[in-house]
Amino acid sequence: MAAVDHNCHPLLASGSPRSALELRRAFTEALDPVVIESHTPHLVAYRHALRRIAEALGCEATEESVLEARSRVDADQLMQQTRTGLLILDHGYAGGDAMTPEQHAAAVRIPQREVVRLETVAEEMLHAHHEIGTWTDAVTGELRARVRRGAVGVKTISAYRAGLRLSVPDPDLVEEAFVELHTRAESGLPVRLEGEPLCHTVLFAAAAACAELGVPLQVHCGFGDPDEDLALTSPLGLRPLFVDPRYAQLQVALLHCYPYHREAAYLASVFPGVYMDLSLAIPMAAHDGARALSEALGLCPLSKLLYATDATRYAEVFLVASALHREALAAALGGLVDGGWLSQDEAVAAGRAVLAGNARRLYRLD
Amino acid sequence: MAAVDHNCHPLLASGSPRSALELRRAFTEALDPVVIESHTPHLVAYRHALRRIAEALGCEATEESVLEARSRVDADQLMQQTRTGLLILDHGYAGGDAMTPEQHAAAVRIPQREVVRLETVAEEMLHAHHEIGTWTDAVTGELRARVRRGAVGVKTISAYRAGLRLSVPDPDLVEEAFVELHTRAESGLPVRLEGEPLCHTVLFAAAAACAELGVPLQVHCGFGDPDEDLALTSPLGLRPLFVDPRYAQLQVALLHCYPYHREAAYLASVFPGVYMDLSLAIPMAAHDGARALSEALGLCPLSKLLYATDATRYAEVFLVASALHREALAAALGGLVDGGWLSQDEAVAAGRAVLAGNARRLYRLD
């Protein structure tokens, strides 16, 4: 069935990868050139991805052949093979060469919606506001405006910028950090929102706004690129969002989660607004991403698991991630049928729910 | 063989569940009505439990059929199907409708013993004592008296009330917290023991008393209902109980443990007094509870794993939990035989030990 990919990123305008290094970068969270040169080729996930892409392109499973064959194939043609019914795109992470929403809609014949990246908005709003309060109001005002214009959710990458061990920030530290960053912004220097005081302040403000707007807050959890300290990214740190009555209506989509997916599944089992996915772990963690999906289904209700690729830049990433995710889901659900845990009908219904139904309900897509 | 269920709770006097919501509440740690209404039915564990109960009752696997068929079946009749030789009951968690020990013994034809819930005793003793020292003495005195009258162990739910990151509490904070709570108690207001200073003070005192009395201290670890912060419930936080010579004779039964079961198994492998179970994870975490049991057997000696259902309220919970626990154990041990890790005889002996022998030795039941 046509899936809803609730968390992915735009393709590059430049099209297909031009070198082996570009191809490898698409299948690892590593940023270091030595890793990509010497170790990424030895990832199980990368070895497998190469073979998958080669199969789709009808060429040999070598980097040279894949790059050559790929340069003659249109991105949209590969995107169609992912059997995706809707892309929910985060345009906040991209870099200069990423397609704009308009370009993307024109280039890829799959319906598309947007989520707003919180930290990008917060950074953009910084130079125009002299006080914390007016700044956070401006940020939530912008989120409201973007949702009014069609955005279906908000995304935070606080995991990278401050970690996820939430507590109410000390107002003095918030003030101090704000003055420093605002001064930079006013001087025209580039600003990067980071540190608990500011990041958690805007995160709490955005959570309240999302609760009010009725759109989910996507939270990057678990592993990612080495800018983050993995020790600070367990979704258990988000507990204040789940127990404080101010956020009672908030819906949170925990993204990636690995290796904290059992913890994420627990949260999904007891808190009404918590959803989760295993994107990024599938395909990056190869067979162990598939095992993580099965582990998560221990506690996560079948109505709370979401499908996503977290793919970015190249259509082949969508292709590999979508195929592996469907297979991991089929393997996990098939195993549950074989083990007598679910009936065949329940497993089929669960597959449909995870691939599309849960996201359609959560993001109010119908 | 007849199992020793070393950690379970009394049935309700009202008998069978009267509604789908009551039935669902029995198979989830969620408390939120939205979760129970909309998501608990989509738990793998709940889908499976429905089918198990329907099979036992000879009816269709729908909530309506199960509720109807169940209303005509006696709780004790289902309890007999669990093949349990002894129930070790925690009457401290119940609510008004739970059977008293006397009612329970009359209603269920299975031998029964009790564990004392520490926090309940500590709350009851609060109004009569004006000083910390006399209060904790009264608490341990009551534990001693209850053990003399037949209790086989003490149980702590510090995980819910304060977390398990034990350290010696600051005396000033203890005093302050005590005065506040005692004042409430004297005013006739309801009191709830919570926070590290008081909870850990009574936990250390109870640990010393248990060591002296020769009865195990049961400690809720890992997941549970959302009152607890899962991040604070790893059994690794209990280390002071394992390395401080004052508690050298203490025996601790780590309950549930998931998803910290590998950590619990490690503790069981190196500290003489540490035992563990996978109750609650089986049946709540479905197939992943069974996998967790296999994971725990990596380090946990076969002489240290205990069997329990953590069942409560309804006989069908005992029925499902006991069946799944036996199957998980059979699968794990069978897998070890298939993999050449254990001989058939060793696996059979291990099964007997886990189902009953280990608990009989630990609780001195013979």
Place this chain on the structure above:
Amino acid sequence: MAAVDHNCHPLLASGSPRSALELRRAFTEALDPVVIESHTPHLVAYRHALRRIAEALGCEATEESVLEARSRVDADQLMQQTRTGLLILDHGYAGGDAMTPEQHAAAVRIPQREVVRLETVAEEMLHAHHEIGTWTDAVTGELRARVRRGAVGVKTISAYRAGLRLSVPDPDLVEEAFVELHTRAESGLPVRLEGEPLCHTVLFAAAAACAELGVPLQVHCGFGDPDEDLALTSPLGLRPLFVDPRYAQLQVALLHCYPYHREAAYLASVFPGVYMDLSLAIPMAAHDGARALSEALGLCPLSKLLYATDATRYAEVFLVASALHREALAAALGGLVDGGWLSQDEAVAAGRAVLAGNARRLYRLD
């Protein structure tokens, strides 16, 4: 193929185990006599090890038969059966009865190299230096000298002595701890380096020295004997070593890792200098050690996983650990071939890399 065992310890001069208790101590991290007397015999890993050794010796799988048969077999004869091409030995952990490097080289016909145990060097240098700075200089000077004389790496057991949550120690606390320990050393009292201020100071100094010398720093991570607090031993705490430019050239071998092996694999996937092994977990965690190896291969590049036994004292430990490690690796890689993740050729190449190639490159053995 002949493996490189990059992390193991010397045999005892006294030869084979003389009692069941000695045999059991070789297959557990427990130190407590009650555990070893009553529970170690019930470890899956120990049951299995007994059978393995009995098979190799052609005797019955009982402790008595094994001890008797073993007393007639030469250690070197068993060591040859491990098909090891090189032993990288840590002579720092041993006790009085361990063979010296010279004795070991004479007794075991397998090429041998050494790693230097940091904490042992730091303790030995303590009495001769009155200031922190000259002491750490002397420590790194000794590391340099030992590497010049042939040592291929440095090993830290900071996990036992201070935990692995690294941050730059407070200079005042460092000074205070140094004065106290130095005073003990000057008085001729035995000294034990422990606590974050001193342990992390020498760890950072050693890391800088290793980076400069081009030799890897081995770091004990994850489980071990109960001297350590497992909660403090996640390799994620080592992040300062991976992101601080001062250590850009540092190569780190994360030893053992269990149950933090998914975290270790993540670090290996993004940081160029991070390698890991599953020693100790294999064989101590039996089947779950093998599962951990498969889990680690989710993110860990095949070029970054190392083979080791962590064996010590008796040749039978080398025998069992080496056999189980090869089998775990074969099972994990075979599973990847069966699941379509790797080709047969890739799996074979990966096996060779893990068993020897990766270590040969990392330790510059060729």
